[in-house]
Amino acid sequence: MLFKVEMTVNIPSSLPVAQVEEIKAQEKAYSQQLQREGKWLHIWRVVGQYANVSLFEVKDNQELHDILTGLPLFPYMEITVQALCAHPSSIYFEKS
Amino acid sequence: MLFKVEMTVNIPSSLPVAQVEEIKAQEKAYSQQLQREGKWLHIWRVVGQYANVSLFEVKDNQELHDILTGLPLFPYMEITVQALCAHPSSIYFEKS
Amino acid sequence: MLFKVEMTVNIPSSLPVAQVEEIKAQEKAYSQQLQREGKWLHIWRVVGQYANVSLFEVKDNQELHDILTGLPLFPYMEITVQALCAHPSSIYFEKS
Amino acid sequence: MLFKVEMTVNIPSSLPVAQVEEIKAQEKAYSQQLQREGKWLHIWRVVGQYANVSLFEVKDNQELHDILTGLPLFPYMEITVQALCAHPSSIYFEKS
Amino acid sequence: MLFKVEMTVNIPSSLPVAQVEEIKAQEKAYSQQLQREGKWLHIWRVVGQYANVSLFEVKDNQELHDILTGLPLFPYMEITVQALCAHPSSIYFEKS
Amino acid sequence: MLFKVEMTVNIPSSLPVAQVEEIKAQEKAYSQQLQREGKWLHIWRVVGQYANVSLFEVKDNQELHDILTGLPLFPYMEITVQALCAHPSSIYFEKS
Amino acid sequence: MLFKVEMTVNIPSSLPVAQVEEIKAQEKAYSQQLQREGKWLHIWRVVGQYANVSLFEVKDNQELHDILTGLPLFPYMEITVQALCAHPSSIYFEKS
Amino acid sequence: MLFKVEMTVNIPSSLPVAQVEEIKAQEKAYSQQLQREGKWLHIWRVVGQYANVSLFEVKDNQELHDILTGLPLFPYMEITVQALCAHPSSIYFEKS
Amino acid sequence: MLFKVEMTVNIPSSLPVAQVEEIKAQEKAYSQQLQREGKWLHIWRVVGQYANVSLFEVKDNQELHDILTGLPLFPYMEITVQALCAHPSSIYFEKS
Amino acid sequence: MLFKVEMTVNIPSSLPVAQVEEIKAQEKAYSQQLQREGKWLHIWRVVGQYANVSLFEVKDNQELHDILTGLPLFPYMEITVQALCAHPSSIYFEKS
Numbered sequence: 001m002l003f004k005v006e007m008t009v010n011i012p013s014s015l016p017v018a019q020v021e022e023i024k025a026q027e028k029a030y031s032q033q034l035q036r037e038g039k040w041l042h043i044w045r046v047v048g049q050y051a052n053v054s055l056f057e058v059k060d061n062q063e064l065h066d067i068l069t070g071l072p073l074f075p076y077m078e079i080t081v082q083a084l085c086a087h088p089s090s091i092y093f094e095k096s
Numbered sequence: 097m098l099f100k101v102e103m104t105v106n107i108p109s110s111l112p113v114a115q116v117e118e119i120k121a122q123e124k125a126y127s128q129q130l131q132r133e134g135k136w137l138h139i140w141r142v143v144g145q146y147a148n149v150s151l152f153e154v155k156d157n158q159e160l161h162d163i164l165t166g167l168p169l170f171p172y173m174e175i176t177v178q179a180l181c182a183h184p185s186s187i188y189f190e191k192s
Numbered sequence: 193m194l195f196k197v198e199m200t201v202n203i204p205s206s207l208p209v210a211q212v213e214e215i216k217a218q219e220k221a222y223s224q225q226l227q228r229e230g231k232w233l234h235i236w237r238v239v240g241q242y243a244n245v246s247l248f249e250v251k252d253n254q255e256l257h258d259i260l261t262g263l264p265l266f267p268y269m270e271i272t273v274q275a276l277c278a279h280p281s282s283i284y285f286e287k288s
Numbered sequence: 289m290l291f292k293v294e295m296t297v298n299i300p301s302s303l304p305v306a307q308v309e310e311i312k313a314q315e316k317a318y319s320q321q322l323q324r325e326g327k328w329l330h331i332w333r334v335v336g337q338y339a340n341v342s343l344f345e346v347k348d349n350q351e352l353h354d355i356l357t358g359l360p361l362f363p364y365m366e367i368t369v370q371a372l373c374a375h376p377s378s379i380y381f382e383k384s
Numbered sequence: 385m386l387f388k389v390e391m392t393v394n395i396p397s398s399l400p401v402a403q404v405e406e407i408k409a410q411e412k413a414y415s416q417q418l419q420r421e422g423k424w425l426h427i428w429r430v431v432g433q434y435a436n437v438s439l440f441e442v443k444d445n446q447e448l449h450d451i452l453t454g455l456p457l458f459p460y461m462e463i464t465v466q467a468l469c470a471h472p473s474s475i476y477f478e479k480s
Numbered sequence: 481m482l483f484k485v486e487m488t489v490n491i492p493s494s495l496p497v498a499q500v501e502e503i504k505a506q507e508k509a510y511s512q513q514l515q516r517e518g519k520w521l522h523i524w525r526v527v528g529q530y531a532n533v534s535l536f537e538v539k540d541n542q543e544l545h546d547i548l549t550g551l552p553l554f555p556y557m558e559i560t561v562q563a564l565c566a567h568p569s570s571i572y573f574e575k576s
Numbered sequence: 577m578l579f580k581v582e583m584t585v586n587i588p589s590s591l592p593v594a595q596v597e598e599i600k601a602q603e604k605a606y607s608q609q610l611q612r613e614g615k616w617l618h619i620w621r622v623v624g625q626y627a628n629v630s631l632f633e634v635k636d637n638q639e640l641h642d643i644l645t646g647l648p649l650f651p652y653m654e655i656t657v658q659a660l661c662a663h664p665s666s667i668y669f670e671k672s
Numbered sequence: 673m674l675f676k677v678e679m680t681v682n683i684p685s686s687l688p689v690a691q692v693e694e695i696k697a698q699e700k701a702y703s704q705q706l707q708r709e710g711k712w713l714h715i716w717r718v719v720g721q722y723a724n725v726s727l728f729e730v731k732d733n734q735e736l737h738d739i740l741t742g743l744p745l746f747p748y749m750e751i752t753v754q755a756l757c758a759h760p761s762s763i764y765f766e767k768s
Numbered sequence: 769m770l771f772k773v774e775m776t777v778n779i780p781s782s783l784p785v786a787q788v789e790e791i792k793a794q795e796k797a798y799s800q801q802l803q804r805e806g807k808w809l810h811i812w813r814v815v816g817q818y819a820n821v822s823l824f825e826v827k828d829n830q831e832l833h834d835i836l837t838g839l840p841l842f843p844y845m846e847i848t849v850q851a852l853c854a855h856p857s858s859i860y861f862e863k864s
Numbered sequence: 865m866l867f868k869v870e871m872t873v874n875i876p877s878s879l880p881v882a883q884v885e886e887i888k889a890q891e892k893a894y895s896q897q898l899q900r901e902g903k904w905l906h907i908w909r910v911v912g913q914y915a916n917v918s919l920f921e922v923k924d925n926q927e928l929h930d931i932l933t934g935l936p937l938f939p940y941m942e943i944t945v946q947a948l949c950a951h952p953s954s955i956y957f958e959k960s
Contacts, residue, residue, distance in 0.1 A: 001097070001156050002812060003179070004821055005240065012205065013876065013939070031857045042823075043858050044770060047851040047925050048869065048932040048945040053772055060097050061239050062181040068240040075205070081240040083099070083179055083815040085158040089799045090811050098236060100245055101816065108781065109300065109363070127281045138247075139282050140194060143275040143349050144293065144356040144369040149196055151234075157815050164816040171781070175816040179239040185223045186235050193289070193348050195371070197432065204397065252289050253431050254373040260432040267397070271432040275291070275371055277350040290428060292437055301492065301555070319473045331474050332386060335467040335541050336485065336548040336561040341388055343426075371431040377415045378427050385481070385540050387563070389624065396589065444481050445623050446565040452624040459589070463624040467483070467563055469542040482620060484629055493684065493747070511665045522631075523666050524578060527659040527733050528677065528740040528753040533580055535618075563623040569607045570619050577673070577732050579755070581912065588877065636673050637911050638757040644912040651877070657912040659675070659755055661734040674908060676917055685780065685843070703953045714919075715954050716866060719829050719947040720773065720836040720849040725868055727906075755911040761895045762907050769865070769924050771947070828865050830949040851867070851947055853926040 001058050002041075002084040005068065008051040011076045026072040034067060055084075097154050098137075098180040101164065104147040107172045122168040130163060151180075193250050194233075194276040197260065200243040203268045218264040226259060247276075289346050290329075290372040293356065296339040299364045314360040322355060343372075385442050386425075386468040389452065392435040395460045410456040418451060439468075481538050482521075482564040485548065488531040491556045506552040514547060535564075577634050578617075578660040581644065584627040587652045602648040610643060631660075673730050674713075674756040677740065680723040683748045698744040706739060727756075769826050770809075770852040773836065776819040779844045794840040802835060823852075865922050866905075866948040869932065872915040875940045890936040898931060919948075 011020055034040035042055040058064045068079055086093050107116055130136035138151040154160045164175060182189050203212055226232035234247040250256045260271060278285050299308055322328035330343040346352045356367060374381050395404055418424035426439040442448045452463060470477050491500055514520035522535040538544045548559055566573050587596055610616035618631040634640045644655055662669050683692055706712035714727040730736045740751060758765050779788055802808035810823040826832045836847055854861050875884055898904035906919040922928045932943060950957050 003157075004812070013878075014205075028857045032859050035859045043855045044772070044852040045855040045929060047853055047929045048943040050933075052855055053850070053852060060181075061099075061179045064179070065181045065237060065239045069242075079240040081179055082821070083157045083160070083177055084812040084821060085156075085161045085815055087811045087813040087820055089796045091800050091803045100236070109302075110781075124281045128283050131283045139279045140196070140276040141279040141353060143277055143353045144367040146357075148279055149274070149276060161813060161815045165818075177816040178245070180236040180245060181239055183235045183237040183244055185220045187224050187227045195349075206397075252373075253291075253371045256371070257373045257429060257431045261434075273371055273432040275349045275352070275369055277348075277353045292428070301494075316473045320475050323475045331471045332388070332468040333471040333545060335469055335545045336559040338549075340471055341466070341468060370437070372428040372437060373431055375427045375429040375436055377412045379416050379419045387541075398589075444565075445483075445563045448563070449565045449621060449623045453626075465563055465624040467541045467544070467561055469540075469545045484620070493686075508665045512667050515667045523663045524580070524660040525663040525737060527661055527737045528751040530741075532663055533658070533660060562629070564620040564629060565623055567619045567621040567628055569604045571608050571611045579733075590877075636757075637675075637755045640755070641757045641909060641911045645914075655912040657755055659733045659736070659753055661732075661737045676908070685782075700953045704955050707955045715951045716868070716948040717833060717951040719833045719949055720847040722837075724951055725946070725948060754917070756908040756917060757911055759907045759909040759916055761892045763896050763899045771925075828949075829867075829947045832947070833949045849947055851925045851928070851945055853924075853929045 001060060001064075003056045003058065003064055004082045004084055005054045005056055005064075006051065006080045007054065007071075007073075008049065008078045009073055009076055010050075010078070011073075023072045030070070030072055039063075039067065097156060097160075099152045099154065099160055100178045100180055101150045101152055101160075102147065102176045103150065103167075103169075104145065104174045105169055105172055106146075106174070107169075119168045126166070126168055135159075135163065193252060193256075195248045195250065195256055196274045196276055197246045197248055197256075198243065198272045199246065199263075199265075200241065200270045201265055201268055202242075202270070203265075215264045222262070222264055231255075231259065289348060289352075291344045291346065291352055292370045292372055293342045293344055293352075294339065294368045295342065295359075295361075296337065296366045297361055297364055298338075298366070299361075311360045318358070318360055327351075327355065385444060385448075387440045387442065387448055388466045388468055389438045389440055389448075390435065390464045391438065391455075391457075392433065392462045393457055393460055394434075394462070395457075407456045414454070414456055423447075423451065481540060481544075483536045483538065483544055484562045484564055485534045485536055485544075486531065486560045487534065487551075487553075488529065488558045489553055489556055490530075490558070491553075503552045510550070510552055519543075519547065577636060577640075579632045579634065579640055580658045580660055581630045581632055581640075582627065582656045583630065583647075583649075584625065584654045585649055585652055586626075586654070587649075599648045606646070606648055615639075615643065673732060673736075675728045675730065675736055676754045676756055677726045677728055677736075678723065678752045679726065679743075679745075680721065680750045681745055681748055682722075682750070683745075695744045702742070702744055711735075711739065769828060769832075771824045771826065771832055772850045772852055773822045773824055773832075774819065774848045775822065775839075775841075776817065776846045777841055777844055778818075778846070779841075791840045798838070798840055807831075807835065865924060865928075867920045867922065867928055868946045868948055869918045869920055869928075870915065870944045871918065871935075871937075872913065872942045873937055873940055874914075874942070875937075887936045894934070894936055903927075903931065 031040060031043065035043070039056060039058055040054060041057050044053050045051075046053060056064055056067065058067065064081070068074065071077065127136060127139065131139070135152060135154055136150060137153050140149050141147075142149060152160055152163065154163065160177070164170065167173065223232060223235065227235070231248060231250055232246060233249050236245050237243075238245060248256055248259065250259065256273070260266065263269065319328060319331065323331070327344060327346055328342060329345050332341050333339075334341060344352055344355065346355065352369070356362065359365065415424060415427065419427070423440060423442055424438060425441050428437050429435075430437060440448055440451065442451065448465070452458065455461065511520060511523065515523070519536060519538055520534060521537050524533050525531075526533060536544055536547065538547065544561070548554065551557065607616060607619065611619070615632060615634055616630060617633050620629050621627075622629060632640055632643065634643065640657070644650065644657075647653065703712060703715065707715070711728060711730055712726060713729050716725050717723075718725060728736055728739065730739065736753070740746065743749065799808060799811065803811070807824060807826055808822060809825050812821050813819075814821060824832055824835065826835065832849070836842065839845065895904060895907065899907070903920060903922055904918060905921050908917050909915075910917060920928055920931065922931065928945070932938065932945075935941065
């Protein structure tokens with residue numbers, strides 16, 4: 001189950017700097033753990049924005065929701081989710 | 097795997113009436129077969145529009161894509177797909 | 193009288209955590225009471241968002257308005273309402 | 289059950305003038321019959337547009353859908369529907 | 385001179401409750417006075433929203449502007465104004 | 481009664497050139513007659529577009545609607561209407 | 577060089593009333609001085625909104641920018657600028 | 673007088689290929705003449721689109737309008753115009 | 769140089785079926801050649817739409833533009849391009 | 865590698881004036897250094913707005929991202945990035 005997820009971060013300026021740094025460190029560790037588990041396949045930075053484009057491979061919608069709402073930065077993010085599947089022109093195509 | 101799908105139909109006026117009627121009959125049969133199989137859980141008409149709101153229960157994204165692109169009216173539809181999951185306030189809630 | 197209602201929750205960070213938890217508990221009880229009464233037919237979580245898609249079966253517009261504005265989270269929600277009716281392709285179709 | 293309905297008409301220039309005139313005459317008769325029955329409460333022209341703002345009083349969503357899809361100009365209209373109810377500041381207010 | 389006016393209310397949570405109640409009471413009295421004068425013809429609640437759809441009959445644009453900016457809730461409202469006129473299909477039609 | 485009206489023209493390429501020229505000539509004559517009558521106060525071209533920004537001074541909404549729907553180019557125009565009134569900072573301000 | 581400028585004012589409620597009154601008085605004097613100089617040709621109030629539609633006649637883009645950013649209310653305004661020129665149907669038309 | 677102009681081209685597929693080629697050749701010659709005259713300062717292609725971003729230096733709004741409506745591809749273009757002026761951080765800044 | 773490209777296909781119904789099939793076969797061959805060259809890194813189907821999400825790795829903007837405008841389906845596509853770069857949380861992160 | 869970048873600045877009124885002035889001075893020095901290095905090719909002010917249109921010439925997406933996120937005003941900016949390339953009608957055209 002493949003999904004494209006786009007996340008834009010808006011951290012309110014009222015949040016203390018030390019707290020922001022701690023949340024960002026937690027976010028990085030959280031993301032890298034999921035990448036190592038093969039669930040967060042790709043993460044790219046959008047040029048000029050505090051935003052990313054990501055690809056997730058999860059067993060179902062519920063797992064994706066749990067992953068996303070578990071993000072340390074979740075309260076400060078706008079998130080869009082788009083369901084993807086195999087493209088017949090892909091050279092890696094193998095219909096599940 | 098639950099998805100909300102919204103479909104709006106725009107049949108071009110250049111299509112012969114007989115052909116339109118045939119496509120609509122095929123669409124109805126196709127939809128009802130999927131409803132009986134328990135994959136197309138709900139279909140409601142949007143008041144005042146040639147459009148519907150539907151709920152699908154499928155095994156994965158690929159199955160949903162194959163179902164939607166197989167719709168006889170697919171070439172004349174605008175379709176939006178939204179991934180859903182269990183809501184913790186639901187009295188039927190049971191986290192998958 | 194069937195309606196699709198979409199609710200997105202935005203709780204301001206200035207609200208004390210204890211108060212937030214109390215409002216959420218009230219919201220859950222309120223929602224489940226209406227589900228048991230057969231007025232709030234379905235509630236699903238939108239993947240990746242603090243939002244839901246719901247179906248209501250009410251006797252008229254006024255009852256729906258009273259239910260929605262009575263939500264403990266109402267002051268923190270964006271709500272859209274869409275009137276639905278029977279779809280002729282539904283296998284449960286029975287024109288009211 | 290009160291609804292505000294906004295209709296914008298776009299008749300394709302390929303439709304023969306005589307047919308357009310006939311459809312418009314049917315539309316007027318259809319509308320006036322519903323006005324006399326007390327279901328189509330108000331119809332106003334939007335200044336500078338081939339569009340109207342209307343108020344309907346119907347027994348349920350299904351009746352409104354049947355009325356709207358029965359409009360002779362329905363195939364050439366964009367329609368939006370908004371559910372309304374009593375306003376507590378109205379001097380005619382009487383909660384149904 | 386007929387106008388459709390749509391008003392959406394957003395009262396900031398920082399406003400003291402007592403002050404909000406007083407403004408709302410003033411708003412109701414202000415609205416009902418204009419209804420009794422025959423200038424505020426209709427006011428309906430939008431289902432699920434702190435918003436209304438209203439119809440005004442005024443002698444000119446200036447009078448409508450003075451009425452709207454005089455609303456006690458004006459500083460907390462988003463307002464849209466649409467000029468209307470007689471519709472030739474109205475059974476009450478009488479071109480001014 | 482002052483109104484700002486914005487008009488954008490889209491003439492379909494299927495219309496014969498001679499007919500287009502005739503409609504444009506009629507449009508110009510129609511517009512200039514209304515300018516001389518003091519009803520169409522201003523007409524300016526939008527730079528880089530087949531569009532104009534206009535100001536109308538009419539006795540009521542109905543008169544504006546009749547003027548606009550009488551435009552020879554009306555079937556090929558998108559029109560938006562905005563009600564204006566006196567601005568208290570205007571050096572010509574005189575509240576009607 | 578003619579420009580249509582639309583300005584919408586949003587004064588934050590945190591600004592002290594006395595300061596708001598002073599800024600508004602400065603704004604009015606500033607606007608009227610430019611009207612007397614023949615640079616701010618027209619200013620109209622948008623019905624139902626704290627907004628205006630204005631016409632400026634300036635020697636170049638730079639002068640318009642300096643005028644607009646010099647507005648005492650500039651920090652609290654949303655401004656849109658549209659370049660205009662002579663319309664061939666204007667009875668005052670004289671191509672510059 | 674500096675303006676950013678964005679042009680998107682949509683040539684209808686019904687236009688004969690030979691005619692399209694001729695219009696494009698005229699467009700190129702027209703554009704290059706204006707570039708050599710120093711009026712069309714820059715033209716860049718938008719990646720992945722049949723569109724360009726251009727900068728014009730003209731003596732007034734009227735000249736820009738005449739240039740743009742004189743484009744051989746004008747009937748097939750969507751055009752947006754934005755007035756620019758000197759930026760105080762530019763190392764070439766010299767307020768006109 | 770990494771780019772996310774989203775493509776939506778709209779083939780006009782007037783195109784002969786045989787020609788459509790030929791273009792699609794060319795499109796597939798063209799895409800697979802670029803995938804084998806390592807320039808078209810990923811292509812996924814958007815569920816329920818005739819659209820894809822793709823990732824490209826190219827040496828510069830010009831190469832991406834040439835690839836995209838060379839697509840056999842280019843005349844029938846809406847294309848959006850977004851520049852991406854390395855994300856510091858990526859486990860594959862290595863700043864170029 | 866050419867990019868058009870549009871930046872709109874929104875400095876919160878809660879920021880002390882002295883701090884704002886310091887950030888603006890840093891922004892100007894930062895911008896002018898990049899202009900002298902030939903990376904920030906153009907910067908123009910948008911008339912009537914605290915915004916600019918800029919052109920950047922960078923070696924890759926990563927360099928552009930580093931430049932933009934290094935802007936002293938970055939936390940207070942909305943930024944859009946558009947990839948550009950050579951236009952075949954440019955008299956300076958030389959395909960890279």
